Amino acid sequence: MRIFGLFLSCAFVLTAQVTYERILNADKEPGNWLTYSRTYDSNHYTPLDGIHRENIKNLELKWVFQAASLEKFEMTPLIVDGVVYAVQMPNDIVALDAATGRRFWEYKHIPDSKTNVCCGRVNRGLAILGDTLYMGTIDGKLLAVDAKTGALVFARQLVDPTGGYSLTVAPLAVKDKIILGAAGGEYGIRGRVMAIDPKTGEEIWRFYTIPGPGEPGHETWSEDSWERGGGSIWVTGSYDPELNLTYWGVGNPSPDWNGDVRLGDNLYTDSVIALDPDTGKLKWHFQFTPHDEWDWDAVQLPVLVDREWEGKPRKLMLWANRNGFFYVLDRETGEFLHGNNFVKVTWAKGLDKHGRPIKIPEAAPTREGVRVWPSVQGGTNWYAPAYNEKTGLFYVSAWEYSSVYHKGDPQYTRGNRYVGSLPRGVWPNTMTDVEEQQGHGAIRALSPETGEKEWEFKMTGVSESGLLVTGGDVLFSGSLEGYFMALDAFNGERLWSTNLGGRIAASPIAFEAGGKQMVAIAAGNSMFVFGLRD
């Protein structure tokens, strides 16, 4: 039988699928997940309430996507009108049916072998704008792929992998631009945020996270250290449409554990930067860890929250930083409003009235090694925190752990590691680490007003799992032990958990398929999708 209707209908050009307006109004369609954190405010909250505290005991596995890859599965998928767009490490894209997990298409990209990545050949996800998906690759390309067919639209080399640059972040689509930044802070890169034309792949603007000669902040680098000063972009930024500002966390200075070769505050490493998305101009910045010698990137999602502050409505930014402090900033001006440690901290006495840490000189790395809290993995790391307006709580996956920080002699050679020694005790292992200082992980709920812990769910091991809080008052998370779990968002009590048999190093998301809420999490080398028993 010939299917003539098929041909006739193709004569009409269809409108673009995912517009900027759809992403902007993501709460009107909570069954989808159109950008890295679902909404531009990066709250990692879903209004979906089909799965709630009372029925979560009926959660069951609906389908599994098994990746043909043994790399760490750090990706957050997108959900667009019943289709899951996921990345198979390092840089393949798959389109799957959201209800069954069956595959529509797959796009394969084999990265150039001339690629150095510090922390796994990973990718954290995609952006979509119109009918096109955008993915950065570990060999420094931005790929544009047709969302309907998986055909390559363009491939644009944005950064040079032979210089240690890579792209692992999920891009952010804002208005008519695709915004992303370069990774490679362990290889002496000069970090940058870039805005790309979604039609052509041309670069529209570039903001260097390490200012060059003549630019403000350049004076915070001694001699020529800025040329290889690091400042990676590891995690997707947020966007405030009213202020027209996009916020990005900047990574550590290079070399990581020897600051002698880069005296000064080393702006804008370990900072949040507020950029005009139209021009790339810096509106303000706030540096969490000036002259960092512990590798504490500001590698977290900027969580944008509108709520009362000292009796007046205010546009806030909540930030639990890798350096162990929790911050509240005014996101219009960058003003520091509040800060306190949310894990044990031994490198600073506290924060001054401007939010600058009061450092303890003895905590700087030494040749013999010095034990400092938090660990090199930080009080938290890149995985998503969450915020829920109903509970009013900020949720974070916390590490109570220390490292022994050693200072070495870094030698820069282009494209190679440039770190200056390596801390000991990078990775807590509860079965082999018998030192007194053995640590643990916890999911903590903090009050934004006080920064104090409202409750915690203590774990034996630690977690690289992000968090998702739902309209059903459930907080989803996972652990390196392989547990996927649901906690009561009000008090942290465990409601449900299951063992997925592989470490969770991703953030859970929720969506709808067939009108029913699903929740997805990657564990080991697979992505698991759960829904309620029919």
Add this chain to the structure above:
Amino acid sequence: MRHPLLPALLLAAVVPASAQHGHATLSNPYTSSEDVAAGGLIYRSHCAICHGLKGEGGRGADLTTGMFRHGANDDDLYRTISEGIPGTEMPGTFFNGRQLWQIVAYVRSLSEGRAAEQANGDPIKGRAVYRAKGCGGCHLVNGEGGRMGPDLSQVGAQRSLGHLQMSVTQPSANVLPQHWSVSAVTKGGKKISGLRMNEDTFSVQLLDADERLVSLSKADLSQFEIDRNSSMPAYEGQFKGREFDDLIAYLASLQGPESNSAAE
């Protein structure tokens, strides 16, 4: 059974460390007439089905032009033959290092002393023919157009002139499974048709006539048919003057998203 690591291991066995890290290119160490002949034997049984017995192309790229889109160095060809080309129909192979080099030698021999096949028409005029005939309603070029037909962004690099001509005049002569169509009727009476993207025992995934990705459970269907013909009408006798040659020249000029100057 093919061992997934085998090609990489074999490559490592014959490619010096410097080349593996991309600092140097490597020339084919097996280029004697015996090697060319040995490569030709492998070629006939494994490659000719797509690239033609004489390398003239067909479903696969024309190998007689001396132009190789995915890298023209010897080690590029070695890698392409060993690993295949992601996102295309070109698979990897499982030959040992010497055999792979012999295939490279044979592929090189196909273009020795031969001028590149040239299209006779004008690609710029051909682009106008492409538009006038409404080809873009069903075909994508660099992300622009419809999706019911194959993406043509690099069809000039993938298909010979003869194959392009045949595809226009007799589109149903050679339809790959990923371009088959399906039509279905649900038990509720709803008719759905589209491009078959994937099918298994219990379900089928398709791009429907409105270019939506749709997954159907076969248990929910009262009718389900696969059409192995092309849904494109045959254009034989539908062109005036040099329109046909111009169109073919335009299609031949489509060498990939980064090099399609005539496609602007």
